[in-house]
Amino acid sequence: MTKYIPFILFTVLTNAAAQVMLKYGMMQLGALSFAGVNPILKILQIVFSPWVFLGLCTFVISMASHLFVLSKVDLSFAYPFLSLAYVVVAIFAYFLFKEEVNAMRIIGIALICGGTIFIAQSGGSAHADPAIDAVKAVAPDTAPENS
Template identity: 35%
Template sequence: MNASLFCMAIFSVTLNAVAQIALRKTMLTLGALPSSLITAFSFLTNLIGNFWFLGGMLCYAVSIGAWMIVLSKAEVSAAYPLLSIGYLITAAIGYFFLGEHVNTTRLIGIGIICIGIVVISRSA
């Protein structure tokens, strides 16, 4: 995988991670899912007009387009493991942007995943 294709993959993964953060912000903004049909309509109306939700969906759409470019030029068995970088990106954004707690055990797990990505990338 050449450098430009690798960058496109990282771009796609980053957008996917940003979409996850945006959806988390959506739910923090809107609150719990509705428990009845009466409140479901109001929830859906608020959801459709929510900035974070719309931004997250846009990030997903662009991410899918970028990922299709990656898959048009790289073997899926080499490209797909790069999606695991999303764990690192979402943990960092969650920590710095949402104030989420990232403990040592989670960091060790993410480190193991990153080591696995390096091992797989060397086989391609």
């Protein structure tokens, strides 16, 4: 199970990076107003602004990574790691956007990190590879070990 943690952390980091890019992109656009504007054109303007578009593309990469992880490990093991994205985002928000990180947020971040450590220590089961299982059923001594 631990061999998939780098993929899980890649998912977390790309998810957090996407959030930071989206925030920066929206800061560049300023406060949104749909008054007197075609909403479809406004949405297209938002989606295709450079930082928002890059953030959305990064989300796609994050989602692809997450799908890979889900094909390998239990959802109840992989999904809680995504809460670490909050930790990464809070750190970047503090340094890049000068957002406040008060004592309550720090305690919350510590609890998230502690909970994630517990989950990581719990292990989890890797999904079986049906092709390997089929080979094992036919020729048990020649089948490769399931990873």
